[in-house]
Amino acid sequence: MTDQNGRTDVAQTWRSWLTETERQWNSFFNGVMGTDSFGRLMGSYLEGYSLLQRSLNQSMERYLNTFNLPTHSDIVELGERLRAVEERLTSLESGLNDLAAAAGVDRSAASITPLHPRRTRRPRNQTSENS
Amino acid sequence: MARIRTPDMNQFVQAAQTQVRRNLTRAQRGLDILLARQEPPVGATPRDVIYSRGTLRLYHYRPMTDEVYRVPVVCVMSLISKPWILDLTPGQSLIEYLLRQGFDVFMVDWGVPRPEDKNLKLEDYVLDLLPRCFEQVQKASGEPDYTVFGYCMGGQFALMHRGIFHDAPVKNIVCAATPVDMERMGLFYRWSDRRFFDVDHLVDTMGNIPPDLMLRAFELLRPSERWFSYVKLLDNLWDPMYVYGYRVMYKWTNEQIPFPGEAYRQFIRELMWENKLMTGQLTLGGRRVDTKAITCPVLNVMAEHDHIAPYAATAPLTSIVGTEDKEDIVLKGGHVSLVAGKNAVGRLWPKMADWLSVRSV
Numbered sequence: 001m002t003d004q005n006g007r008t009d010v011a012q013t014w015r016s017w018l019t020e021t022e023r024q025w026n027s028f029f030n031g032v033m034g035t036d037s038f039g040r041l042m043g044s045y046l047e048g049y050s051l052l053q054r055s056l057n058q059s060m061e062r063y064l065n066t067f068n069l070p071t072h073s074d075i076v077e078l079g080e081r082l083r084a085v086e087e088r089l090t091s092l093e094s095g096l097n098d099l100a101a102a103a104g105v106d107r108s109a110a111s112i113t114p115l116h117p118r119r120t121r122r123p124r125n126q127t128s129e130n131s
Numbered sequence: 132m133a134r135i136r137t138p139d140m141n142q143f144v145q146a147a148q149t150q151v152r153r154n155l156t157r158a159q160r161g162l163d164i165l166l167a168r169q170e171p172p173v174g175a176t177p178r179d180v181i182y183s184r185g186t187l188r189l190y191h192y193r194p195m196t197d198e199v200y201r202v203p204v205v206c207v208m209s210l211i212s213k214p215w216i217l218d219l220t221p222g223q224s225l226i227e228y229l230l231r232q233g234f235d236v237f238m239v240d241w242g243v244p245r246p247e248d249k250n251l252k253l254e255d256y257v258l259d260l261l262p263r264c265f266e267q268v269q270k271a272s273g274e275p276d277y278t279v280f281g282y283c284m285g286g287q288f289a290l291m292h293r294g295i296f297h298d299a300p301v302k303n304i305v306c307a308a309t310p311v312d313m314e315r316m317g318l319f320y321r322w323s324d325r326r327f328f329d330v331d332h333l334v335d336t337m338g339n340i341p342p343d344l345m346l347r348a349f350e351l352l353r354p355s356e357r358w359f360s361y362v363k364l365l366d367n368l369w370d371p372m373y374v375y376g377y378r379v380m381y382k383w384t385n386e387q388i389p390f391p392g393e394a395y396r397q398f399i400r401e402l403m404w405e406n407k408l409m410t411g412q413l414t415l416g417g418r419r420v421d422t423k424a425i426t427c428p429v430l431n432v433m434a435e436h437d438h439i440a441p442y443a444a445t446a447p448l449t450s451i452v453g454t455e456d457k458e459d460i461v462l463k464g465g466h467v468s469l470v471a472g473k474n475a476v477g478r479l480w481p482k483m484a485d486w487l488s489v490r491s492v
Contacts (some may be wrong), residue, residue, distance in 0.1 A: 018362060025355040033351065034321055043327030049344075050336040072246070076338075079247035083185055090184055117194045119201040119274065121233045123488035 153369035160368045164378065171379050174215030176227045178238070182267040186242025189264045191271055195230040200491035202302045203235040203272040205265065209284035210256075210394060211345065213386050214240045217282060219471045220379050225480060232484045234491065235272055239264050239285075249338035249392035253401075254416045256394065257291045265299070276300040278487060282307045282470055283440060287408065290452070293427065294413075294420035303490050304425065304452075305483060307432040308466050310444035311451060312409045313402050317441050318352055323403045330399040339389035346387040352438050376472060383467075409451060428456035430486050432479060434469040435461055458486065 032038060057072065064071045070078075163169055182189035206226070208214040217238065218226040229236050239261070244251070268277050279301055281289035286309025293301050310316055322328065333340070350357060360377070367373035390398075407413035413420040429452050433445040442461065449457040462469060462478045469479055 015363075015366070018359065022355055022359040025359075026353045029354045030318065030352075033318055033354075036324075036327075039321050039324050039327045042322050043324075043329065046333055047329060050333050054336045076246045076249075079245055083247055086185065117196060117235070118198045119235070119272075121196070121198045121200045122492055123485075125489075 157365070157368035160371075160374050161365075164364075164374070170382070171220050171375055173220055173379060173382065174218045175221055176218050176224055176230065181237075181271050182264060184260065184263070186244060186248065187260055187264075188240045188242060189267055190238040190240060192226055192230055192236045192238070194235055195227075196233045199233050199235045200488060201274060202276055202278050202491040203237055203268055203274060204229060204278045204280055204487065204491075205268050206236065206238040207261070207279060207281045207285035207288050208238070208240060209282060210241055210244075210390055211284060211388070213383060213388060214238060216383055216467065216471050219383070220375075223376075223379075223472055223476065225470055225475065228476070228480045229484065232488070234484075234487065237264075237268050237271070237277075243388045244339050244391045246338055249334075251391040252393045253291070253397050257288055257295065258416050258418075261288060261292050262296065262299075269300075276302040278303040278305065278491060280305040280307070281309060283309060283466070285309075286448075287311070287402075290408070290422055290425065290448075291413070291415065291420050293425045294422045295415060295418045297421070297424045301427050303428045303430070303487065305430045305432065305487065306445075306448055307479070308434055308437055308440045308445060308469055309431070309448060310440040312444050312447045313406050314409075315441060315443035316403070317438075317444075319348075319439075320403065322348070323399050325404050328399070330396055334392040334396045338392045340392065340395050342387035342389050345390060346385070349384075349387075349439065372473075380467070380472065383471075409447065411451070422451045423453040425452040426454045428490050429454050430458050430460065430483070432460045432462065432469065432483065434464045434466060436464065437466045437469070439466040 061071045061073070177193045178190040179193070180188050181191045206214070206217055208217070218224045221227065226236055226238065241256070241260075265277060269275060277300070279289040279292070281287070281304070286304075286306030289301075289304050289306060290309075290311070293299055293304060314320060323330070364374070364377055367377075401407045401413055405412065408420065408422070411420070411422060429449060431445065431448040433442055435442060437445065446459070449459055460479075460482055462482075464474055464478065468474045
């Protein structure tokens with residue numbers, strides 16, 4: 001790499017080398033990771049990871065039950081029930097909005113000022129053709 | 132006789148001064164990063180939540196022009212990452228750009244799945260949540276039709292939705308970095324090989340797929356990238372623009388979210404193993420996704436060096452849709468730089484705005 005005066009730019013040469021080295025390492029690793037044996041290794045790792053997670057979950061659940069504390073499943077169950085309540089509320093709200101709209105009442109939230117720009121914009125080339 | 136050139140003292144002093152200045156700046160910015168000081172603002176474009184359900188939020192961005200195109204644009208995000216990649220940071224935000232170009236923009240943000248969301252399936256997203264969001268967009272804009280812009284998996288959702296609801300008033304579909312031929316997904320396809328990968332065991336045990344697992348899988352695609360990025364950062368620590376861009380992208384990359392378990396199981400089984408979206412055999416809730424029935428204009432934007440959704444996996448998109456008005460755009464860059472960052476500003480955004488503007492009146 002040379003600059004405008006024909007001198008070698010060491011910093012630029014180093015940067016190019018860095019980029020090229022990164023590309024070569026990635027390409028090398030991709031070659032290794034694209035093999036069946038790596039796929040098998042990854043599958044085994046994920047299976048081990050899941051097994052470890054499962055056994056951790058089970059023992060944690062046992063401890064929490066012993067101390068009469070809510071477990072992960074309890075919290076998830078609670079979340080599911082909340083979700084069902086939320087769904088019911090949404091459907092009620094939506095029904096109310098429909099009724100209000102039918103009666104001609106504006107129910108938009110006071111905190112939001114709806115912006116209503118004109119929806120008449122034309123592409124630049126069409127505008128210049130028209131003018 | 133050769134003359135010995137004496138070094139120019141002025142040049143030497145100037146170079147030394149520059150290096151000292153840069154090293155001081157490096158030290159200061161390095162501390163900023165280490166102590167997480169002066170975090171760059173992300174997802175800062177003003178918006179209102181017009182619909183929410185569970186973790187889902189539908190945003191309506193506040194228009195920035197007095198006159199907008201008639202057809203609103205609805206951005207649909209992937210389930211894999213945070214949506215603010217489309218609204219990165221002021222001056223480098225696709226959403227902000229579209230607003231300034233006169234589009235009325237909405238965004239479907241799926242949110243961060245909670246443990247109880249492990250049962251959400253593709254059917255929930257495509258047959259239930261997405262149509263509800265589109266209804267809200269119609270109500271808010273007062274327009275019967277809308278453009279759907281899907282990024283990555285969001286593009287797959289757009290195709291699935293229109294492939295099932297043939298009479299949905301979708302005016303245009305824009306897909307960016309959207310893989311359809313999953314057999315060409317490179318390493319992801321190899322790693323999810325059914326001979327080695329027990330997806331049922333993973334989902335049954337974990338519920339949602341943990342964000343850390345997702346992040347590591349993405350990092351494995353370019354294993355040396357993280358370490359080399361640190362070296363490059365050290366080299367460029369004196370440059371405020373470089374550091375700013377690095378911090379924003381680092382934040383986004385590391386804010387990985389869990390993948391809903393059942394949707395992941397379907398994604399692997401139906402899309403990865405059976406390649407059903409590509410072959411037209413995908414059914415959701417007993418309804419076939421017929422992409423040949425997509426007759427609205429389709430724009431397929433791909434990145435030449437996309438390592439997540441490789442070009443080979445995204446290129447066939449226009450061949451599986453039925454419309455005559457379809458276009459492929461291949462741009463330099465990768466999966467993320469296609470839609471975000473300073474490179475996207477000059478590459479994708481103007482092309483996309485031009486394509487949309489003539490189809491949004």
